[in-house]
Amino acid sequence: MLNAVGLKKLYGNIKGVENVNFKVEKGEIVGFLGPNGAGKTTTMRLITGFLYPNEGDVIIEGYSILENPVLVRKFIGYLPESNPLYEDLKVSEYLEFRGRIKGLKGKNLKERMDYVVQRCEIEEVMKKLIGSCSKGFRQRIGIANSLINDPPLLILDEPTQGLDPAQIYHTRELIKSLSLDHTVILSTHILSEVEAICSRVLLIHKGNIHFDGSLDDMRAAFSGGTQLKISLLCPENKGVEMLSQIYNIVKFTVIPSGDEKICSFKVTSKESTNIREEIFWKCYENKIPLLEMSLIKRTLEEAFLKMVSEEREEMQ
Ligand SMILES: Nc1ncnc2c1ncn2[C@@H]1O[C@H](COP(=O)(O)OP(=O)(O)OP(=O)(O)O)[C@@H](O)[C@H]1O
Ligand SMILES: [Mg+2]
Numbered sequence: 001m002l003n004a005v006g007l008k009k010l011y012g013n014i015k016g017v018e019n020v021n022f023k024v025e026k027g028e029i030v031g032f033l034g035p036n037g038a039g040k041t042t043t044m045r046l047i048t049g050f051l052y053p054n055e056g057d058v059i060i061e062g063y064s065i066l067e068n069p070v071l072v073r074k075f076i077g078y079l080p081e082s083n084p085l086y087e088d089l090k091v092s093e094y095l096e097f098r099g100r101i102k103g104l105k106g107k108n109l110k111e112r113m114d115y116v117v118q119r120c121e122i123e124e125v126m127k128k129l130i131g132s133c134s135k136g137f138r139q140r141i142g143i144a145n146s147l148i149n150d151p152p153l154l155i156l157d158e159p160t161q162g163l164d165p166a167q168i169y170h171t172r173e174l175i176k177s178l179s180l181d182h183t184v185i186l187s188t189h190i191l192s193e194v195e196a197i198c199s200r201v202l203l204i205h206k207g208n209i210h211f212d213g214s215l216d217d218m219r220a221a222f223s224g225g226t227q228l229k230i231s232l233l234c235p236e237n238k239g240v241e242m243l244s245q246i247y248n249i250v251k252f253t254v255i256p257s258g259d260e261k262i263c264s265f266k267v268t269s270k271e272s273t274n275i276r277e278e279i280f281w282k283c284y285e286n287k288i289p290l291l292e293m294s295l296i297k298r299t300l301e302e303a304f305l306k307m308v309s310e311e312r313e314e315m316q
Contacts, residue, residue: 001026001153001183002047007056009042016042017207020056026152029179031198032187039207040187041081044157047185048078060153074102077146077182081157083138087131091122091141094130095148102149116144120174136167143174147182154178156186160193172196226275228267229255231292232283236263242286248273262291 002024009016017039024030032040045051047058049065049072058065058072065072086094095116099109117123120140125133130141139159146154159175160168175184175197188194194201194215201218203211211218232239236254240263243252248270255264269275276293283290 001061003059004047005057007043007046008054009046009051010054015207020209022202022209022212024183024185026183028200029184029198030200030202031194032185032202032204033191033194034204035189038204040204041157043204044155044187048076048155049073074149075151075153077151077154079142079146079156079159083142085130085138085141089130091128091130091133092126094141095144098145099148104149112148112150116147119147120144136163136170139163139171152183154182154184156184158187226269227296228275229264229292229294229296230267230279230290231257231262231264233262233289233291238288239263239265242282242288243267246278246282248275248278266296
């Protein structure tokens, strides 16, 4: 669906983004995650053709955006950062105007307007001036605009920025439902947003992509080894003795179990070892019943902060 190849954008001497390469397949919801100034908006402007790269190209549905900007933009619905709208138009006038600009007319225009109004739940503000609509409605009007010509790809730059918790929830649910019919790329600096909506994350920091993969892969990549909780049916000293014999365990700590017949531990293993299998067989060898073994998921927050702090350490 989309292939960004070697994108570089400089603003004078300031690096916007560099060496940005990624592919998005049909049906994915991809989250661009990065702190302020990371290069999210720059990337989105490049892949929507609003900015011209210093290097690289973007191929959408097989067409280069540099060679076919008018055609390629028809494949894209774009909600820009801070969602610029015409304050003095009524919502209905605005959507009709945007539909006409995008080549819709007559019955087709009316049908698409009815569809996006119903899908984005903005019936009640259709007769209002945009300037008098709340932020939540304005955001939904922006999304309705991006949907009006039924583009296969939606690109949403910080779609929940500045919304209250209820509106954030509503907007996320809308995006999730839209992803059933559209490929979605969104940007955010809120980690929980990616967790709530996306199937894949592209981590961007200081203009470079640092990670591209699933959320589980990201946790694993930044966690520095697997963490497990295990519970054994044996006295604590026997459990300690057994775990001390497993070479790939880096560290373990006792978790109070409240039952002297059972001992529980938090176990950290070396990276890329199949520690669960090793623990299972060691328990079998020692005839210790293994009551529980579960993966402790590190939060994305931890993963993200680790990445940023590692980079700081490298710079010092
Ligand atoms: N028009 C511009 N002129 C000069 N520098 C710019 C311009 N736009 C962006 N930059 C710089 O490029 C870098 C990337 O900015 P960008 O807006 O793409 O980041 P972002 O991830 O969208 O940040 P935010 O979360 O604050 O929206 C930053 O260092 C920013 O200061
Ligand atoms: Mg931005």
